[in-house]
Amino acid sequence: MKIWDPLHECMPREDLEQLQLEKLQATLNRVHKNVTYYRKTFTELDIIPEDIQSLSDLTRLPFTTKNDLRLNYPYGMFAVPLREVVRIHSSSGTTSKPIVVGYSKNDIRAWSNLVARFMSAAGVTRDDLVQIAFLYGLYTGAFGLHYGTEAIGASVIPMSTGNTEKQVMILQDYRATVLVCTPSYAVALADYMERHGIDAKGLTLRVGLFGGEPWSEKLRAEIEDRLAITAMDNYGVSEVMGPGIAGECQCKNGMHIFEDAFLPEIIDPKTGAVLPPGSVGELVLTTLAKEAFPMIRYRTGDLTSLDYGPCPCGRTMVRMKKTMGRSDDMLIIKGVNVFPSQIEEVIFTISQERPPHQLVVSRRGAMDTLEVLIEVTEKFFALDFQEQLAVLNLMKKRIRSVVGIDATLRLVEPKSLPRSAGTVIRVADNR
Ligand code: DLL
Numbered sequence: 001m002k003i004w005d006p007l008h009e010c011m012p013r014e015d016l017e018q019l020q021l022e023k024l025q026a027t028l029n030r031v032h033k034n035v036t037y038y039r040k041t042f043t044e045l046d047i048i049p050e051d052i053q054s055l056s057d058l059t060r061l062p063f064t065t066k067n068d069l070r071l072n073y074p075y076g077m078f079a080v081p082l083r084e085v086v087r088i089h090s091s092s093g094t095t096s097k098p099i100v101v102g103y104s105k106n107d108i109r110a111w112s113n114l115v116a117r118f119m120s121a122a123g124v125t126r127d128d129l130v131q132i133a134f135l136y137g138l139y140t141g142a143f144g145l146h147y148g149t150e151a152i153g154a155s156v157i158p159m160s161t162g163n164t165e166k167q168v169m170i171l172q173d174y175r176a177t178v179l180v181c182t183p184s185y186a187v188a189l190a191d192y193m194e195r196h197g198i199d200a201k202g203l204t205l206r207v208g209l210f211g212g213e214p215w216s217e218k219l220r221a222e223i224e225d226r227l228a229i230t231a232m233d234n235y236g237v238s239e240v241m242g243p244g245i246a247g248e249c250q251c252k253n254g255m256h257i258f259e260d261a262f263l264p265e266i267i268d269p270k271t272g273a274v275l276p277p278g279s280v281g282e283l284v285l286t287t288l289a290k291e292a293f294p295m296i297r298y299r300t301g302d303l304t305s306l307d308y309g310p311c312p313c314g315r316t317m318v319r320m321k322k323t324m325g326r327s328d329d330m331l332i333i334k335g336v337n338v339f340p341s342q343i344e345e346v347i348f349t350i351s352q353e354r355p356p357h358q359l360v361v362s363r364r365g366a367m368d369t370l371e372v373l374i375e376v377t378e379k380f381f382a383l384d385f386q387e388q389l390a391v392l393n394l395m396k397k398r399i400r401s402v403v404g405i406d407a408t409l410r411l412v413e414p415k416s417l418p419r420s421a422g423t424v425i426r427v428a429d430n431r
Contacts, residue, residue, distance in 0.1 A: 001120070001123060001249075002125065003313075003314065003315065004117040004119075004121070004152075005113065005271075008260040009256075009315045010316055011316055012166055013316055016259060016260065016316065016317075020260065020263055020288060020300060020332060023260070024286065024288060024401055025052060025298070027286070028049035028052055029049045030079050030291075031079055031294050031296060032048070032049050032345060034078075035077055035079050035294075036076070037072050037076060042061070043141065044060075045062065045334065046050065047289050051344075052128045052141075052255055056265070056345045058263070058286065058297065062297065063272065063298070063299050064299070065298075065299050066099065066239070066299075066301075068095070070093050070094065070099065070404040073093075073097050073099070073100065074100040077103070077293060077295075078292055079291065079292060079293065080102075080104055080240075080291055082102075082291045083103040084104050084105075084217055084291070084292065085103065085104060085292050086103060086104060086105050087102065087103040087106060087144070088101070088103075089106075089138050089140045089242065090138045090238070091139075091140070091236060091239060091396075092247050092336070092338065092339065092342070092404070093342075094339040094381065095339075095341060095345055095367040096342060096343065096346070096402045097368060098138070098344055098420050099238070100277045101238055101239060101293050102293050104291040104293040106185070106252075106291050107241075107290055107291050107293075110289055110290075111144060111241060111244055112148055112150065114147045114148075114241070114244035114258050114261055115148025115149075115243055115244040116151035117244070117247070117248070118148075118209075118234045118248070118256075119148045119149065119152055119209065121232075121248065121250070121256065123206075123207050124178055125152065125154065126153035126154050127153065127154070127350070128129060128149075128152075128177045128178045129157060129175060129176045129204075129335050130149040130154050130155065130176070130177075130180060131157040131171060131174070131178065131180065131271065132149070132156060132158050132160070132169060132173045132180045133157050133159050133160065133161055133162055133185060133189075134160070134161065134182075134212070135161045136160045136183060139238075140236065140241070140242025141212050141236075142158070143242070143299075144236065144241075144242040145209065145243060145420060146158060153430040154178070157170060157176055161185070164189060164192045167189060168193060168196075168198065169372075171203055175204040176204065177204050177206050177207065178205070178207045178208070179227070180209045180210075180335075181206075182207075182335035183210040183213065183215035183219055183223060184213065184215075184218075184334070184368065185233070185335070185366075186208055186210055186227060187219070187222070187223060187226075188366040189227070190226035191365055196228055198244050200226060200227045200228045200229075200405065203227075203228070203392055205229050206230065207229055208223060208231045208232065209222070209231045210231055210234070211234040211235055211247075212243075212335045213332040214325075214359075215416050216322070217322070226332045227406055230250070231250045233252075233255055233322065234246065234255065235255050237298075237302075239298055240262065240285050240295055241261075241262075241287070244258070244392050245257060245258065245262055245285065246319075246320055249311065249313040249315060250313060251311055252428070254311075254320055255319060256318070256319055257317055257320055258289065259287050259317045259318060260289075260317075261287065261289045262285050262287060263285065263286040263299070264283060264318065264320070265283075265286075266280075266282065266283060266284070266297075266305060267281050267282050267284050268282075269281065269282040275363020277306060277327060278304045278307070279305060280304065280324060281303065281304075281305070282300065282327045283304050283320065284299055284300065284302045285298050285300060287296075301326050301327050301328045301330055301369055302327075303323060303324045303326065303327055304321050304322070304323050305320070305321050306319070307319045307320075308319075314386060319348070329341075329426070329427065331427065331429065333370050333405055334367065334368045334405055336404050338359075338403050340426050340427055342402055342403050343355070343357070343359060343372060343399060343431055345402075346395055346398045346399050346402055346403075347372075347374065347395060349376075349398070350391060350394050350398060351380070351391060351395075353402045355376070355377060356417055356423060357373060357426075358372075358373045358376040358418070358428060359371070359428070360372075360373060360418045360430065361427065361428070361429045361430065363430070369408070370405060370406075370407040370408070371408045372395075372399070372407050372408070372410070373408045373410050373411075373412045373417060374409065374410070374411055375412055375413070375415065375416065376411050376412070376414055377414070388411065392409045392411070396408075396409050
């Protein structure tokens with residue numbers, strides 16, 4: 001199996017650490033010079049980039065959180081002038097405002113190569129036809145995989161999301177060999193084919209590259225069986241780059257993090273202390289090569305552990321386990337990141353009050369559903385039926401535009417939602 005960039009992917013760890021340190025120092029100089037936020041936080045701690053003389057010195061620097069990015073909305077964290085930025089993407093923030101991320105020309109080139117690495121590791125070659133069923137738009141998933149496919153020299157079928165009937169027709173008629181989407185959409189495709197009597201074994205599909213949301217080994221086995229493919233996992237975070245941070249090799253024993261481009265740490269989410277190798281904790285990533293949007297110690301919120309043991313594939317890069325949950329309250333619904341605070345803000349913006357409410361997340365067949373239960377308040381009760389309906393409709397529309405998914409809204413009796421120590425349990429995730 002081809003290793004896309006053996007020089008870096010198989011680098012002896014001692015050399016890798018030296019390279020990481022050099023790149024870290026260059027990144028720190030860049031952010032200190034160009035990003036007011038970082039200059040200010042470093043100054044407050046009385047640190048200059050030259051103080052960081054070893055990789056372990058990194059712990060002297062503060063974390064960057066989604067909230068820091070929100071406070072610097074939209075372009076405050078950019079380390080290059082906007083004219084150097086050739087692409088803008090975004091990811092969900094904790095409020096109605098998204099996080100804006102930027103890429104320079106070199107960043108796009110680096111991104112393409114990093115995605116090509118995990119695609120090659122998963123077995124994709126230039127002979128493949130790659131059907132990309134991620135949303136083309138501000139989401140990083142589709143463009144990232146698109147660039148990786150082009151870098152490899154395989155053919156891109158930029159199908160985007162939705163329209164399952166057409167997806168299946170294209171899988172059949174264009175003879176796609178690689179499918180790119182969320183694992184739950186892969187299940188939806190399998191369901192559709194089953195319902196329509198289409199035998200997946202008759203397709204040319206052989207590999208699936210799935211990411212963007214957590215999925216289990218059990219689901220992997222199900223997808224592999226039902227679609228008659230090899231299903232491979234890859235991980236990414238938009239604020240750090242998008243897909244291309246980590247991906248599985250044929251050993252399917254954790255996702256190799258491309259450590260020449262990202263420096264991973266595992267921390268205790270409560271204390272922020274760095275945990276010893278092998279511990280489960282929150283993944284923190286520092287970018288080592290990004291120009292437009294470098295991130296120092298970005299808290300991903302994902303709980304995982306790192307395995308530094310050798311991998312039979314020959315790559316020396318550390319492997320992260322499948323994620324084991326979140327350290328914050330972010331939900332991933334239909335592959336979309338959702339924060340309960342976003343929904344609360346919508347309810348408040350429209351009703352000018354904060355009624356007790358609960359998000360109920362369920363799975364119907366392969367698809368996630370979101371229901372928002374809102375306790376009727378006096379103010380709401382005073383409205384007639386038509387007016388109540390209009391308010392709910394407005395909220396539904398705004399949730400769709402802010403969060404990007406459809407929710408069902410339902411009014412419930414006052415004090416009927418389950419409570420713990422007097423406060424409503426904000427989320428019921430029944431998946
Ligand atoms: O989901 C980037 C991406 C797109 C990665 C396509 C892979 C494929 P965000 O929308 O910023 O970026 O969401 C990032 O999604 O913090 C994880 O919680 C979750 N996530 C992404 N990939 C995986 C995965 C993209 N393979 C958030 N396993 C992350 C588990 C994943 N969770």
